[in-house]
Amino acid sequence: MDQQLQIELLEELRGLGAEGDFFIGDAVHRSPIERYTSETRFQAEMDHVFRALPMVAAHASELAEPGSYLTVRLAGLPVLLTRDKSGQANAFLNVCRHRGARLVGDGQGCKKVFSCPYHGWTWDAAGQLRGVPHEKEGFPELDRSQYGLRRLPMAERLGMIWVVPDPDAQFDFDAFLSPLQQDFDWLGMAGMVVAESEDAEYEANWKLLAEGGIEAYHFRITHRDTIGPHFMDNLSSYQMLGAHMRSILPRTSIEELEQLPRENWSIRDHANVLYTLMPSDQFLLMQDHVAWIHAEPLSAGRTALRIATLVPKEDFTPDRAGHWKRNHAITKMTLAEDFDVNEAVQSGLASGANSELNFGRFESALHKFNSDIEARLPG
Ligand code: FES
Ligand SMILES: [Fe+2]
Numbered sequence: 001m002d003q004q005l006q007i008e009l010l011e012e013l014r015g016l017g018a019e020g021d022f023f024i025g026d027a028v029h030r031s032p033i034e035r036y037t038s039e040t041r042f043q044a045e046m047d048h049v050f051r052a053l054p055m056v057a058a059h060a061s062e063l064a065e066p067g068s069y070l071t072v073r074l075a076g077l078p079v080l081l082t083r084d085k086s087g088q089a090n091a092f093l094n095v096c097r098h099r100g101a102r103l104v105g106d107g108q109g110c111k112k113v114f115s116c117p118y119h120g121w122t123w124d125a126a127g128q129l130r131g132v133p134h135e136k137e138g139f140p141e142l143d144r145s146q147y148g149l150r151r152l153p154m155a156e157r158l159g160m161i162w163v164v165p166d167p168d169a170q171f172d173f174d175a176f177l178s179p180l181q182q183d184f185d186w187l188g189m190a191g192m193v194v195a196e197s198e199d200a201e202y203e204a205n206w207k208l209l210a211e212g213g214i215e216a217y218h219f220r221i222t223h224r225d226t227i228g229p230h231f232m233d234n235l236s237s238y239q240m241l242g243a244h245m246r247s248i249l250p251r252t253s254i255e256e257l258e259q260l261p262r263e264n265w266s267i268r269d270h271a272n273v274l275y276t277l278m279p280s281d282q283f284l285l286m287q288d289h290v291a292w293i294h295a296e297p298l299s300a301g302r303t304a305l306r307i308a309t310l311v312p313k314e315d316f317t318p319d320r321a322g323h324w325k326r327n328h329a330i331t332k333m334t335l336a337e338d339f340d341v342n343e344a345v346q347s348g349l350a351s352g353a354n355s356e357l358n359f360g361r362f363e364s365a366l367h368k369f370n371s372d373i374e375a376r377l378p379g
Pocket of ligand 2: 212213218219222223338
């Protein structure tokens with residue numbers, strides 16, 4: 001993000017804060033609760049949003065060396081990521097082409113070939129079928145070239161591995177990702193590594209978990225004993241970067257910016273910047289690291305999240321390990337405050353108390369987020 005834009009974004013929020021004003025949308029909007037509770041709606045989101053768009057399957061540093069592999073689940077599909085000996089990253093359905101067994105168990109590591117645990121058919125890291133036990137007798141006519149692993153559309157961009165979990169999809173990655181290029185270059189995403197990571201499941205719709213990040217209305221209330229007092233009350237702005245949203249959540253220190261020459265204003269020092277990528281990844285910039293939250297919806301009311309702490313590679317040293325562990329714990333603790341509330345909301349939705357949720361004018365990012373998802377659904 002260039003200096004001029006950082007100044008403009010901070011100026012806008014400083015102006016609003018000084019006037020006791022808010023960054024507001026056109027109207028109050030209402031969000032029907034079926035968006036969060038209906039399994040039909042959930043399936044439509046899986047089919048038309050999650051299986052149709054690229055998601056971050058891994059940071060590229062998790063698949064750095066030729067021969068490295070890892071398995072993930074994306075939109076319910078088992079996915080195998082490999083880096084072959086030419087250095088090319090690949091994404092395959094993690095499914096055997098003989099009789100459909102899971103080819104590689106959960107986890108990551110380094111392998112030249114992948115051998116099915118059922119009957120031992122074997123593929124290399126580029127997905128070519130290399131071995132079939134008793135092939136001559138059992139499969140005399142087998143054309144191995146027809147039995148490569150099923151490829152998924154993928155791209156390695158902006159320091160990450162992006163995968164569309166549909167083997168038949170065609171996707172223009174450049175058009176979808178280029179609006180993020182400048183910002184992700186600026187934050188040095190390609191030069192980061194995963195310092196800490198963990199997976200957890202929550203009893204809440206995936207959109208509720210994402211929505212908590214894109215408004216500051218709850219900060220002083222939900223986070224009153226933790227980060228709340230360090231942030232401006234109910235003040236945030238957002239801008240769209242193509243299909244993705246960048247939210248700016250200013251700290252109280254923006255009130256002292258007048259003391260500093262404008263050319264020294266750094267948005268990272270005075271605001272949290274959050275990228276909410278359509279559909280399933282959020283990147284929250286902190287002063288010296290990035291928290292990455294990846295969502296894998298499991299049902300209308302249940303979501304698996306990966307929470308990872310990305311840090312600059314040169315800063316991932318043994319003497320800094322404790323610092324990153326502490327920061328990761330703080331991220332988790334803060335997010336737990338949000339997710340506890342989100343789980344309560346999900347159970348409240350089932351109670352019948354509300355037929356709609358209310359988005360105030362200063363919560364207009366929530367309306368934008370929901371309408372953009374809705375626009376991708378048929379009908
Ligand atoms: S199912 Fe994989 S080798 Fe038979
Ligand atoms: Fe929050």
